[in-house]
Structure formats: structure tokens, C-alpha cells
Amino acid sequence: MGANISDIALIKKKNIATEARISIGTLRSVEAAKMVCHECDLLIDVPALGIREKAFCPRCNYLLASNHPHAHAFVLAFSACALLFLLLAITFPFLGFSASGQERTVSLVQSITILVTEKLPSLGLVVFASIIFIPAMFLVAMIYVMTAVGRQRSLPGTPAVLRSALLMLPWSMAEIFLIGILVSFIKISSIADVSLGLSFWSYVLFTFCMSVAVLHLDRREIWQRVKSLDHV
Numbered sequence: 472m473g474a475n476i477s478d479i480a481l482i483k484k485k486n487i488a489t490e491a492r493i494s495i496g497t498l499r500s501v502e503a504a505k506m507v508c509h510e511c512d513l514l515i516d517v518p519a520l521g522i523r524e525k526a527f528c529p530r531c532n533y534l535l536a537s538n539h540p541h542a543h544a545f546v547l548a549f550s551a552c553a554l555l556f557l558l559l560a561i562t563f564p565f566l567g568f569s570a571s572g573q574e575r576t577v578s579l580v581q582s583i584t585i586l587v588t589e590k591l592p593s594l595g596l597v598v599f600a601s602i603i604f605i606p607a608m609f610l611v612a613m614i615y616v617m618t619a620v621g622r623q624r625s626l627p628g629t630p631a632v633l634r635s636a637l638l639m640l641p642w643s644m645a646e647i648f649l650i651g652i653l654v655s656f657i658k659i660s661s662i663a664d665v666s667l668g669l670s671f672w673s674y675v676l677f678t679f680c681m682s683v684a685v686l687h688l689d690r691r692e693i694w695q696r697v698k699s700l701d702h703v
């Protein structure tokens with residue numbers, strides 16, 4: 472399906488039941504930007520959104536863009552919390568095992584270094600990058616960009632930092648790692664007593680905070696804000 476059809480996004484305001492198709496005539500006063508629907512590949516004109524407005528794909532109803540009030544403050548706060556929880560998650564024991572009178576605790580970092588000692592360094596590197604390094608870099612980048620947006624002043628390399636963060640985001644596998652841990656937890660609990668450490672709960676909170684930050688991140692809106700910093 473080619474991205475060769477141009478259409479106008481459906482705009483939905485919170486607490487309003489009906490959806491309205493915005494006509495081209497009403498868009499003259501606002502700058503419309505073209506977006507490709509992530510789901511159905513439709514090329515769509517999306518106008519600048521007001522507070523609490525959302526733009527949906529007219530073909531598949533996919534959420535294209537939304538304008539949360541104080542979204543940048545949400546992203547900044549949850550990114551900072553997520554980074555703090557990630558630091559706690561690599562500091563304390565992650566899981567504890569006890570079977571046949573023997574006990575052992577494993578930290579998050581040990582779960583990666585054990586792959587290196589088992590002669591799987593490339594796998595250890597991928598796991599480290601996808602569950603610690605890339606999420607941490609994304610969060611630091613978000614704090615940097617949102618600080619610039621909040622202060623209405625461009626910091627050095629803000630567009631490049633934002634572009635790098637958005638490129639890194641698909642490679643962050645924190646929530647997938649957490650689901651994998653829960654699945655293995657169910658399996659291991661049948662052969663040993665498993666205790667969840669402080670690090671595990673920190674990682675759960677880190678994943679939650681990062682997910683909230685990403686959900687409040689509207690790429691189109693943040694790009695417009697970053698571009699406007701250069702003209703302030």
C-alpha cells in the first residue's frame with residue numbers, strides 16, 4: 472500500500488463524543504504538517520492541535536498526534552524518575568534463589584556478565600545495550616531536550632539529541648525483558664524458591680515511568696517546539 476494518498480486527519484477533542492473532519496478551509500490559519508500513518512501508510516495533513524486535541528487517521532483511526540497539556544513537564548518528570556529507578560535497579564540484588572539449602576542472589580549486571588563468562592559476549596552486549604544502555608541514553612536525552620523546551624531556550628545540539636533519542640527508542644527492550652523475567656520466574660519457582668529483590672521492583676517502576684514518558688511524547692509536537700527554540 473503506497474503512501475500516495477493525501478487526506479485530512481480526524482481531530483477529536485477530549486470529552487467530546489463526535490469526531491469532526493477538519494476541512495481544508497479551516498486550516499488556512501494554522502500550519503498543516505504531513506504525516507504518514509504508522510498503521511496503514513496513508514499520507515495525511517495534520518493541522519496544529521489545540522490543548523487536549525488528538526488527530527486520528529481517517530482510514531484506520533490510528534492515533535497520529537495528541538496535544539497533552541504540559542506534556543513536556545510530564546515527559547521530563549517521568550524520565551527523571553525512570554532514570555533514578557534504573558540506577559537503583561543496577562545497585563541492589565535482582566532475584567534470589569534457594570534450593571536444597573543453597574541460596575544465591577543475582578543482580579541485574581550479573582545476569583549480563585554471566586553471559587560473557589559463558590562465552591556469549593555478543594549476546595551479553597546486546598542485552599546490556601537493549602535493557603540498560605539505550606533506555607538510559609534515551610532518558611538522559613529526553614531530560615536534556617525537555618529542559619530546553621521548558622526553559623524556552625535551545626541548548627547545544629538539541630535537535631541532534633532529539634533525533635538520536637527517537638532513533639534509539641525502538642531498540643529499547645526494557646518491557647520485553649521484564650515480561651521475559653516474569654515468564655522465567657513462573658518456570659523457576661517450580662524447582663526453587665525465588666525471591667524478588669529491591670532491584671526487581673525498581674526495574675518494574677523504571678519500566679512503568681519510561682512507558683508513561685513515551686506515551687506523553689508526541690513526536691510531531693516536540694519537533695515543532697524544538698524547531699521554534701531557534702527562533703525565540
Ligand SMILES: [Zn+2]
Pocket residue numbers: 508509510511512513528529530531532533
Ligand atoms: Zn491509518
